[in-house]
Amino acid sequence: MTVRLPGAGGSVRAYEPRTEPFAVPPGAPLASRAVLSAAHVVADPYADVSPDAPAAVDWDATLAFRRHLWSHGLGVAEAMDTAQRGMGLDWAGAAELIRRSAAEARAVGGRIACGVGTDQLAGGSIAEVRAAYEEQLALVEGVGAQAVLMASRALAAAAAGPEDYLEVYGHLLRQAAEPVVLHWLGPMFDPALEGYWGSSDLDAATETFLEVVAAHPDKVDGVKISLLDAGREVALRRRLPRGVRCYTGDDFHYPELIEGDERGFSHALLGIFDPLGPLAAQAVRVLDTGDAKGFRELLDPTVELSHHLFRAPTRFYKTGVVLLAWLAGHQEHFAMVGGLQSARSLPHLARAYELADGLGLFPDPALAEARMKNLLSVYGVAQ
Template identity: 85%
Template structure:
């Protein structure tokens, strides 16, 4: 069987899908790295909502996908940007997601960390930003989950300089009951975060970031860096206080960063580990044995798919992630909260399918082929 796929110029080309998925045998916990998958939310396709309405979530499918990730030994990073925080999922929806997912994690023994932000605010003073963070931190801690202090659009707008970042984060870290993960999300993921930590000069911003950590090392489990700059991440992780982890958020360079070098390595908190979950888990277990070459052999071929999904405008990577979840059979439809399924072109989605199929990511390649043909037909592409 073959399938006709559109290329970037709109011409149709013939592709022959795989007939068998990649054979994976991974099971059990990891020993060498802490690995989180930032998980997407599944929309309710039958809800009568508009792009401006509160998100309508299919809770059964959303929680089932988290159980899928936990079953492979991955931790779940909940209510992060992959879950469309600030792009379709508001704070009320995120709070419900946190409570439900944390309860599910307890039930199955899964690891979970949840995003703490300020998205109940559109603007405000630094005091109001701090209060918004406090409200969300309380929800996460009450749910029994680890907190991830996410970058705040409102703080970017309100802060007069690096002193405000030091004050707000210092206050939050002092009151956190358990060590948190600090998240530095670059403007390629969210343009409203340009100049975070008080400067658009990344060297200056890094200095402020490290000052926050140095003042409260006992309250910082680790940092998640999403700047898509491998060397900057390596330089930063080498400057961290002892015991503070670096969780790579670099969806372009993750194999080399997780593998590490003679001076250290990165753990992982990645959106690309949503569609790569089982394969990523297999790779990490190979790394657990000390087989770096085997780890790279499994994970390096996935980078082309990841760079495709996360190509500019990077913030729309979620569309490809949800497409692959649908094609893999993890949900029954290709619908996203906020109507974000329309954010990528048909040629982009077709290439995502081709790359994922080539990697053997689809548990049922025939189902993936049939669903891709259905999507193509909706766009008027005859087979």
């Protein structure tokens, strides 16, 4: 059997899917690295909602996907940008997601960390930003989850300079009940975060970021760096206080950053580990045995897919992630909150299918083939 896929310049080419998946059985938690997958949400395709209405979520399918990740020993990073925070999922929806996922984590014994932001605000003063963060921090800690202090669009707009970041983050860290993860999300993921930490000069921003960590090392479990700059992450990682982890958020260079070097390594909190979950878990289990070569042999071939999904404009990577979840059988439709299934072109989606199929990511390749053919037919590509 072949699939006719759209190619360059309006052409159509034949692709022969693989017949056997890369099968990975569920396994125990990982040992040598802390690895969390930032998980997507599943929309309710039957909800009659308008584009500007609150998101309608299929809670059963959404929670089932988290159980899938936990079953492979991965942690779940909940209500992060992969879950479309600020791109279809509002704070009310995120709060419900946090409550439900935290309860599910307790039931199955899975690790969960949840995003704390300020997306109940459209704008506001520094005091209002601080209060919005406090509201979300209280909810996350109240359900027993670890907090990830996410970058705030409202703070980026309200801050006059580095001192405002130092004040807001210092205030939050002093009141945090347990150590948190600080998240530096670059503007390639969200253009509204340009100049975060008080400067568009990344060297200056790094100094402010590290000043926050150094002032409260007992309240910082780790930092998540999402700048797609491996050299900068390594340099920052080497300057962290003892005991503070670096969680890579670099969806382009994750194999080398997780493997590390003679001076340390990065843990992981990655959106690409949503579609790669079982394969990524297997790679880290190989690394747990000390086999760095085997780890890279498993994970390096996935980088081409990640580069494709996260290509500019990077913030629309969620579309490819949800496509692959549908093709893999984790949900019954290719619909997204906010209608973001339309955010990528058909050739982009076709290439994502081809790369994922080549890696063996689909548990049932025949199902993935049939679903891809159905999608292509909607666009007029006869099979």
